[in-house]
Amino acid sequence: MEFLVSGSTGNIPRSRWLLIHAAAVFSFLYLPIAVLILYSFNGQGVGGFPPHHLTLDWYRILFADGPIWDSLLNSLQVAFAAMAISLTFGIPAALALDRAQFPGKALFRRLVLLPLILPGIITGLSLLMLFNVMGAKLSLMTIVLGHGTALISVATTEVFAGLQKLDRAQEEASLDLGANYWQTFWRITVPNLKLPIIGAALLIFTLSMDEIAVSFFLIGRDNTLPLEIWGRLRRGITPEINAVSTIIFVFSLVTIVVWYRLRVRAEGSADIGTELAEGAARADR
Amino acid sequence: MFSRAYKTVVTVPPLVWVTVFLLVPYFLMFCYSFWSVSPAQAIVHSWNFDNYKELLQKTVYWQTLLRSMWIAARVMVFSLLLGYPLAYFLSFYAGKRKDLLYQMVIIPLWVSYLVRAYAWKTILGSDGVLNTLLQYVHLTSHPLDFLLYSPFAVVLTLTHIYTPFTILPIYAALEHIPRSLVEASHDLGATPTQTFWKVIFPLSIPGVVAGATFAFVLSLGDFLAPLLLGGPSGIMISNIVVSLFGAAYNWPLGAAISLGMLVIVVSLLFLSERLEKKWSFS
Amino acid sequence: MGTERLDHQPPYRRRVNTVFQSYALFPHLTVEQNVAYGLRVAKRPAAEIAQRVAEALDKVKMTAYAKTKPSKISGGQQQRVALARALVNRPRLLLLDEPLSALDANLRRQMQVELKSLQREVGIAFVFVTHDQEEAMVMSDRIALLRSGELEQVATPREIYSRPATAYVAQFIGHTNLLKGDVRGGVVRCASLTWATSLPDGQALFSLRPEHVGLVGSGAGVSGGDAVRVRGRVLHQAFHGATELIRVECAEGLVLVVRTASGAGVQNEVELEFSPADAVLVRESPERK
Numbered sequence: 001m002e003f004l005v006s007g008s009t010g011n012i013p014r015s016r017w018l019l020i021h022a023a024a025v026f027s028f029l030y031l032p033i034a035v036l037i038l039y040s041f042n043g044q045g046v047g048g049f050p051p052h053h054l055t056l057d058w059y060r061i062l063f064a065d066g067p068i069w070d071s072l073l074n075s076l077q078v079a080f081a082a083m084a085i086s087l088t089f090g091i092p093a094a095l096a097l098d099r100a101q102f103p104g105k106a107l108f109r110r111l112v113l114l115p116l117i118l119p120g121i122i123t124g125l126s127l128l129m130l131f132n133v134m135g136a137k138l139s140l141m142t143i144v145l146g147h148g149t150a151l152i153s154v155a156t157t158e159v160f161a162g163l164q165k166l167d168r169a170q171e172e173a174s175l176d177l178g179a180n181y182w183q184t185f186w187r188i189t190v191p192n193l194k195l196p197i198i199g200a201a202l203l204i205f206t207l208s209m210d211e212i213a214v215s216f217f218l219i220g221r222d223n224t225l226p227l228e229i230w231g232r233l234r235r236g237i238t239p240e241i242n243a244v245s246t247i248i249f250v251f252s253l254v255t256i257v258v259w260y261r262l263r264v265r266a267e268g269s270a271d272i273g274t275e276l277a278e279g280a281a282r283a284d285r
Numbered sequence: 286m287f288s289r290a291y292k293t294v295v296t297v298p299p300l301v302w303v304t305v306f307l308l309v310p311y312f313l314m315f316c317y318s319f320w321s322v323s324p325a326q327a328i329v330h331s332w333n334f335d336n337y338k339e340l341l342q343k344t345v346y347w348q349t350l351l352r353s354m355w356i357a358a359r360v361m362v363f364s365l366l367l368g369y370p371l372a373y374f375l376s377f378y379a380g381k382r383k384d385l386l387y388q389m390v391i392i393p394l395w396v397s398y399l400v401r402a403y404a405w406k407t408i409l410g411s412d413g414v415l416n417t418l419l420q421y422v423h424l425t426s427h428p429l430d431f432l433l434y435s436p437f438a439v440v441l442t443l444t445h446i447y448t449p450f451t452i453l454p455i456y457a458a459l460e461h462i463p464r465s466l467v468e469a470s471h472d473l474g475a476t477p478t479q480t481f482w483k484v485i486f487p488l489s490i491p492g493v494v495a496g497a498t499f500a501f502v503l504s505l506g507d508f509l510a511p512l513l514l515g516g517p518s519g520i521m522i523s524n525i526v527v528s529l530f531g532a533a534y535n536w537p538l539g540a541a542i543s544l545g546m547l548v549i550v551v552s553l554l555f556l557s558e559r560l561e562k563k564w565s566f567s
Numbered sequence: 568m569g570t571e572r573l574d575h576q577p578p579y580r581r582r583v584n585t586v587f588q589s590y591a592l593f594p595h596l597t598v599e600q601n602v603a604y605g606l607r608v609a610k611r612p613a614a615e616i617a618q619r620v621a622e623a624l625d626k627v628k629m630t631a632y633a634k635t636k637p638s639k640i641s642g643g644q645q646q647r648v649a650l651a652r653a654l655v656n657r658p659r660l661l662l663l664d665e666p667l668s669a670l671d672a673n674l675r676r677q678m679q680v681e682l683k684s685l686q687r688e689v690g691i692a693f694v695f696v697t698h699d700q701e702e703a704m705v706m707s708d709r710i711a712l713l714r715s716g717e718l719e720q721v722a723t724p725r726e727i728y729s730r731p732a733t734a735y736v737a738q739f740i741g742h743t744n745l746l747k748g749d750v751r752g753g754v755v756r757c758a759s760l761t762w763a764t765s766l767p768d769g770q771a772l773f774s775l776r777p778e779h780v781g782l783v784g785s786g787a788g789v790s791g792g793d794a795v796r797v798r799g800r801v802l803h804q805a806f807h808g809a810t811e812l813i814r815v816e817c818a819e820g821l822v823l824v825v826r827t828a829s830g831a832g833v834q835n836e837v838e839l840e841f842s843p844a845d846a847v848l849v850r851e852s853p854e855r856k
Contacts, residue, residue, distance in 0.1 A: 111308065122543055212509060
C-alpha cells in the first residue's frame, strides 16, 4: 500500500526554512574551527582580518617545541592506560548489568553512568580528596585513575548495547557443546563484541586525549597535552596554539569518522544519542 | 544459563572499582565539607557546620550560583533553539544525506573542548577576527568590548560546545517515532505543521528533556570557559571552587560547594528522568 | 475518484481515510482523542466533535475505553479504534491496508463479519487490501487482483474463480490444473488429451479446476457425451478435511490434480474424466519486472 500513501511529508516553503536553519547551525558549529585552521597559517599570528601571508612557520615552531612533545607522550601513555582500565572494568560491568541480579544494581548502574553527565570538576575533586586521604602523590598515575574511572561508562554503554544485539543462543550452543564459561567468553562473546569494543576503545582514547576538567585537579609534575596548551593559553595567546589545535582537530576528525564507520557496520546505524539519552538518565532495566 | 560464579566474577571487580573510585570519593567530599582549615593551611578534622553557614550567609556564593544558573539556562535554551530544528531536519528531511550530516553533528562533539573554546577566544577578542572584520567592512569603528571577557562570551562558547549534545537525544527520539503516525495524521487531514505540533513534538519530548538536562547540567559545572573567556563578570560557581582548591586554599569550603553542586545535579537528573518517563509513550 | 486525480494531491486534502496495517494509533492520545483527531484538525465545533466521536465509538463498541491509552488495549480493540478514527470523518472512501493480518484466526473471522456489516451500514466503498485469498473471496463485492503493481483482473469473486482471465489469476485463487495445448483444425491437443473447440489455430492455455475432474466409476462422474477421459497412476493423496486432493500422473507426463469427497477409496490406477466446457481459456502471464 506504500505506493498510495507514502510521499513527501513537507511542502516546499517549510523545508526551505529548515534547510537554511540547518546550514546556519552547521556554520555556527564549524566556522570557529575553520577560522582556527586558517589562522594557523597566518603570518601575522592571531587576529587581524583578513589574514596575511600564508606560512608554515607556526607549524615549524610547533615541531621544535620540546614541552609539547613531552606532554603529547604523556597524554598517549595516559590514554592507553585509561583505555585498559575502562575496558577491563567496563566490559564486566556491561555483562553484569545484562545478566546478573544483585542488591544495589540500580545504584550501580547510575553510579557507573554518572561521570558521563556530571561536570568534570566534581569527578576530579572527589578523586583529589581520595588521593589526599590515601596520601598518594599526584602524578600521571592519578590522572590515569581519573580518566579510567570516568570513562568506564563509555565502555559499559557501548558493550551493553552490543550485548543486546548478541544472539544469546550462540553462547548457549557453546556451553552445550562442552565449552566452559571462560572459553565461551573468549571464543564466542568477545568476538561478537569486537566492533563495540573497538568503538569504545577509540572513543575512550579520544576523550582521554582531550580531557581537561578531571585532569586539571589530578595533575602532578607532568602535563598532558591539553593541560600544556591550557597553561600557555593562560599566559597569552601564541599562534602556534592554532597549529597544534588544527592538528588535534584533524586527528579527532579521523578517529571519529573511523569510529562511526565501525559502528555503522556493527549496528546498522550509529545512533549514540539513544544511549546518551537513555543510559545517563534512566533507571535500570 | 549463567552460573553464580560467572555472575560473581563479572559483577565484583567493577563493583569494587566503582565503590573505591566513585562512591568513596563522594563520601569523602561529604566528610570534608564538615571539616575546616587551620590558619597554618592544614585540614582540621573537627566536625562542624561552619562551611554551610558561610555559604548560606555570604551573598557572593548565592549571587554566583544564580548567575551560573542563569548562564546555564541561557545555554540550554539557545542549544535547544538551535538544535531541535536541525535534529528535525536530519530526521525527516535529510534523505540520502542523513548519514553524512549525522557525522557532521557528532564530529564537533568529540573534538577537543579546548580547541573550540580557544577558537572563540581568538574570534571575539578586541583585535580578534570578528572585531577586525566588522571594522574592515566599516560596520563598527572601534572594537566591541562585550564580545570577550563577559557572560556573553561564556554563553556563546558553551552554546557552541553543547548544541551537539542536545541534538543527539532529540534526533534519537525523533527517529523512534513511527512514520506511520505521520502518515496517519496526514490521512486524517492535518497539514505538516499541524502534524508537527500535535504528533511529532509531543512524542519527542523525552529527547528534548534529555538534551536540555545535558546542556544545563554541564554548563552549570563548567569552569574552563569562564576562565578563558568570562572575565571578572563571568565568574561561575565552579571557578570559586577551583580557587578554593588552589590559591584560596580552603578545601572544606570547596568540598561543601561541590557537594551542593552534586546534590543539585543529581536532583536535576532525577527530575528529568521522571519527566522523561511521564512523556514516554512507547 | 470520479474525475479527480488523488495521487497529485497531498494526503491531507484527499478526503479519503485509511486504516493502517499497524493501526498507527497516536500513543500519547486517549482512544477518544485519537478518534477526534481528524475533526479537531478540521476545526469542527466542540459539541459536534463530542457527539460524532461518541457515535463512532458506539458503532465499533469501544465506548467503555474512551479515556484509555492505546497501549492498554488489545490488538483487536486497537483495530476498532482505528476504524472509528477513520470513519468519523465521513470520508468518500475508506482504505484498509491489511487491517486483519495481525489478528489470530478466530478474531479475524469475527472481524470480517463485522467489517462487512459496518460497510453496509455506513454505505461508502471500502477498498480492502489483503494477501489472504480466502478473506478476499469472503468479503468482497468485487476483487481487483494485482501482480507486480498492475491489474490482472477486476471481477466478482465468483467470476474470478470460475472465469479467471489469466494463468496467474487461475493459480492465485484456489488450486487449478494449467493445461498447455495446441489447437489445430478445431481440435485441442494437450499431452494425450484431445477435445473439440471453436478456437482458432495456435497455442492455448486452459485452467481446469480439480473439482471439475471426476473419477470414472466413483459416482461423481461427469455428464455429457463429450467428456474427455484419460487413465493415470495415483502419485499422492492429500487429506484436506471435507475433500481430498489427488495427484495423478497420466500419459506423456501430464499430472492432473483431482478433488474428491473424502472417504472414497482410491485405487492405484484410475480413470479420470472432465467436460471440455470446464477447461477455461486463460491468457499467459509473462514475467514482469
